[in-house]
Amino acid sequence: MAEEGFLEVENLEAIITRIEQKSRKIESLLKQSKPVEALKTALEGSPLKTRDERCKSANWIVVHRAMMAIKDVDAMFSSLDPEYYDILMKYLYRGLATGDRPTCDQCLRIHEKLTERAGLGCILRSLADTVNTV
Amino acid sequence: MAAVEIHQFAECITCHAWSPDQSMIAFCPNNTEVHIYKLLADKWEKVHVLYKHDQIISGIDWSVNSNKIVTVSHDRNSYVWSQEASEWVPTLVILRLNRAALCVQWSPKENKFAVGSGAKTVCICYYEQENNWWVSKLIRKKHNSSVTSVAWHPNNVLLATTSTDGKCRVFCTFIKGVDKRDLGEGSSNDLKFGEQIAQLDLSVTWAFGVRWSPSGNTLAYTGHNSMVYFIDDVESSPSAQTLALRDLPLRDILFLSERVVIGVGFDCNPMVFTADETGLWSFVRYLDERKVAPTSSKGSQFSEALGKLYGQSKQSTSNDTVEPSKFRGGAHANCITCIVLLRRSAATTVKRFSTSGLDGKIVIWELDNSIDIQQPGYR
Numbered sequence: 001m002a003e004e005g006f007l008e009v010e011n012l013e014a015i016i017t018r019i020e021q022k023s024r025k026i027e028s029l030l031k032q033s034k035p036v037e038a039l040k041t042a043l044e045g046s047p048l049k050t051r052d053e054r055c056k057s058a059n060w061i062v063v064h065r066a067m068m069a070i071k072d073v074d075a076m077f078s079s080l081d082p083e084y085y086d087i088l089m090k091y092l093y094r095g096l097a098t099g100d101r102p103t104c105d106q107c108l109r110i111h112e113k114l115t116e117r118a119g120l121g122c123i124l125r126s127l128a129d130t131v132n133t134v
Numbered sequence: 135m136a137a138v139e140i141h142q143f144a145e146c147i148t149c150h151a152w153s154p155d156q157s158m159i160a161f162c163p164n165n166t167e168v169h170i171y172k173l174l175a176d177k178w179e180k181v182h183v184l185y186k187h188d189q190i191i192s193g194i195d196w197s198v199n200s201n202k203i204v205t206v207s208h209d210r211n212s213y214v215w216s217q218e219a220s221e222w223v224p225t226l227v228i229l230r231l232n233r234a235a236l237c238v239q240w241s242p243k244e245n246k247f248a249v250g251s252g253a254k255t256v257c258i259c260y261y262e263q264e265n266n267w268w269v270s271k272l273i274r275k276k277h278n279s280s281v282t283s284v285a286w287h288p289n290n291v292l293l294a295t296t297s298t299d300g301k302c303r304v305f306c307t308f309i310k311g312v313d314k315r316d317l318g319e320g321s322s323n324d325l326k327f328g329e330q331i332a333q334l335d336l337s338v339t340w341a342f343g344v345r346w347s348p349s350g351n352t353l354a355y356t357g358h359n360s361m362v363y364f365i366d367d368v369e370s371s372p373s374a375q376t377l378a379l380r381d382l383p384l385r386d387i388l389f390l391s392e393r394v395v396i397g398v399g400f401d402c403n404p405m406v407f408t409a410d411e412t413g414l415w416s417f418v419r420y421l422d423e424r425k426v427a428p429t430s431s432k433g434s435q436f437s438e439a440l441g442k443l444y445g446q447s448k449q450s451t452s453n454d455t456v457e458p459s460k461f462r463g464g465a466h467a468n469c470i471t472c473i474v475l476l477r478r479s480a481a482t483t484v485k486r487f488s489t490s491g492l493d494g495k496i497v498i499w500e501l502d503n504s505i506d507i508q509q510p511g512y513r
Contacts, residue, residue, distance in 0.1 A: 086378070119380030121360030128339040128359035 012055065015047050019058045026066050035069040036079050042066040043087050048132035056134060063091045063134075068106055073113050085118040089126040090134040136404075136421045137465040138486075139498040141178060143171065147490040149472045151196040151203070156476055160184075160203060161490060162191035168205055170222075186213050186224045193238035193249070198477070200244050206235035212249060212259065214268060227268040229257045237283050243290045245312055250281030256295055258307045258327075273305055273328045282342050283386070288350045292331065292369070296341035302334040302355045304368055336363045336374055343386035343397075354395055356384040362397060362407065364415045375415050377407070388473045390485045390501065396421070398470035398489050404499065421499060422464045468493035 022041055029038040042063040047055040070076050080088075092114065095107035115123065144163030151160050158172045158181070168191060170182040189208035196203050203215040203222070212227040212235060229235060233252035240247045249257040249270075254277040257270045279299035286293055293307045306325035308315075325331070337357035344355040353365045360379040365372050384399035395407040395415075404421040470491035476498070478486060483502055490496045 121379040121381050121383075124383060125359045125361070125378065128357075131338040 012050070012052055015050065015052075015055045016058060018045065019047075019055070019062055022059075023062050023065070026062060030066070030069050035066065035071070036076050038066040038069060039063075039076070039088075040080070040084060043084050043091070046087060046091075046134060048087075048134065060091065060094055060134065064095065064103065067091070067095065067110070068103070070106070070110070073109050076110075077113055077117060082118070085114060085122050086125050087134070089114060089118065089122050090129075090132075093126055094134050136499050136501060137497050138500050140465055141496045142494060143169070143178075143496055144494040146492050146494045147472070147496065148190060148192060149194050150474060150488065150490045150496060151194040152474060152476060152488070153196055154198045154201055159488075159496065160194050160196060161496065162194060162205075163494070165190060166207070166209075167191075168194060168203070182222055184213075184215060184222055184224070186226075187211065189234070192234065192236050195238050195240050195247065197240045197244040202240075202244075204238050204240060204247050206238040206249050208234035210235060210251075212238065212257075212268075212270075225268060227259055227270060229259070229270045230272065231255065231257065233280075236280060239284050239286055241286045241290050241307075242288050246290070246307065246309065248284040248286065248293050248307070250284045250295060252280040254279060254281070254297075256281055256284060256293070256305070258293070258309065260309055260312045271309065271327065273307075275328065276303060276305075276330055276333070282340065283344045283355070285344045285346050285353075287346050288348070292350075294344045294346060294353055294355075294368075296344040296355045298340045300335070300337040300339055300341055300357070302336070302341055302344055302353070302363070302365075303330055304332040304353070305330055332368050332372060334363070334365060334368075334372065334374065336376060337361065343384060345387050345389055345395075347389045347392050349392060352389075352392065354387055354389070356387060356397065356399070358383050360384075362387070362395075362415075364395075364409075366413065377415055377417065379405075379417065385469065385471050386473045388475055388487055390475070390487070394485075394501075396473060396487065396499075396501075398473045398491075400469045402466040402468060402470060402491070402493075403464055404470070404473070404489060406501070421501070422466075465497045466491050466493055466495055 025041055026038040046059050092107045092111050095103045146164035148162045148164050158170055160168050160170045162168055166187045166189060168184040169180055171178045172181045187207040187209050191205050191207045193206040201217060206212045210229060210231045212229050213224040214227060215222045215224050229249055231251045231253045235249050235251045237250040238247055246258055246260045256273040259268050259270045262269050277297050279297050281295050281297050283296045284293060291306060291308050291313055293305050296302050306329045308325060308327050340358040342356050346353055353368050356362050360383045362377045364375045382400035384397040387395055387397045389395055393409040397405045406418040406421060407415055408418050409415045468491050470489045472490045474488050476486040476488060485501045488496055488498045
């Protein structure tokens with residue numbers, strides 16, 4: 001536990017820097033109209049273990065940016081690997097929690113297709129997990 | 135076909151157990167009683183009702199060799215019932231708990247039993263000849279939450295537990311004067327009572343339904359986040375496999391052999407898992423016919439295709455229409471909470487086991503090891 005705390009203090013700035021890098025990469029991917037690649041980049045290396053809300057919000061902004069750029073949800077799933085499903089579901093619930101109309105619309109659209117693909121187990125994993133939060 | 139018998143015994147069943155010869159079944163119909171039914175002239179008849187507990191009975195186990203029933207209850211007590219003439223006589227076992235007892239299991243040699251409780255403790259109970267009394271010894275340490283399930287290793291000394299703190303633990307339960315130091319090879323020989331041998335921190339949420347494989351080489355348990363965990367060589371060098379499920383979480387599991395596991399839970403439908411030659415576990419299929427109704431209401435492409443298939447079979451032969459609708463609800467209509475192996479003396483490839491759940495049904499299943507597992511099912 002003590003070790004974990006130490007790691008957190010050390011890495012907080014590193015996490016923020018990494019998210020900033022991700023953000024730049026996502027912008028360039030979006031310019032090249034590769035929204036799925038952008039979403040993958042956003043989801044990768046999400047700060048799950050840290051309790052620091054600043055890191056979590058920073059990453060959420062990045063994921064949100066990539067998620068809102070998805071136009072064709074079916075096309076997205078045809079190139080999104082199952083390993084991203086659980087983490088994406090967690091961010092969908094974070095999006096729904098914002099109460100923002102366009103965000104919720106988009107989250108619900110993706111949620112429907114994701115549930116079809118990943119099943120109820122995926123929803124349970126995102127709801128039951130209190131350790132790895134987004 | 136997998137489900138061979140379905141009996142609606144009660145409104146809800148918390149747990150069940152079979153007599154050694156499997157002619158009788160004991161279950162708790164979600165109250166303070168244990169009902170024992172016997173198969174008499176092709177009909178299950180109630181032959182005994184055991185009442186002594188004050189609150190819901192949460193665990194029953196029936197020993198195979200000594201023909202004793204142990205029950206535990208939310209009233210924090212346990213009774214060992216032995217049959218004298220035609221009556222079942224209870225002996226109180228004071229567990230010394232301040233919370234409900236949740237689960238119970240006889241050890242393989244039947245000289246001890248283990249009780250998991252809501253008091254973050256495990257009780258190991260054994261019989262003291264000179265005092266004519268069952269003694270409860272507590273493992274107080276380690277658990278940070280309720281103990282949901284206990285499982286004995288075949289060596290009669292190691293005990294695995296799962297808890298709502300998300301961890302699976304293995305303890306040594308060696309009791310002087312009850313167990314002998316003759317376990318054979320190495321490691322567990324010099325361990326004391328209550329010592330923790332392993333702690334598996336794989337689940338991030340409640341853990342349930344821990345079981346050892348028949349040889350004791352593999353340990354498996356489930357998490358409330360729709361995951362199943364398989365661990366090889368727990369004592370020496372644990373190697374874990376986790377399996378994420380598509381559907382709802384499991385509550386209990388059962389090893390049919392070293393390589394076949396049945397999982398039951400909130401999907402109301404037993405799931406078959408197998409390990410291949412390299413020891414890699416995977417989900418194979420549902421045992422029951424998959425329910426058609428819920429998927430078709432979603433209107434997805436998949437269910438449209440399924441609906442077409444269903445419609446075609448309807449047109450082609452009139453007999454087929456009866457079959458799918460009959461199984462639409464499945465054998466169980468609510469969460470399955472308990473699965474018990476039915477032992478058979480004859481050497482056969484067909485494995486039998488029974489399940490009970492919140493719908494008050496007891497279902498007996500048959501699975502042909504060699505054929506049925508490989509059948510492609512609905513996914």
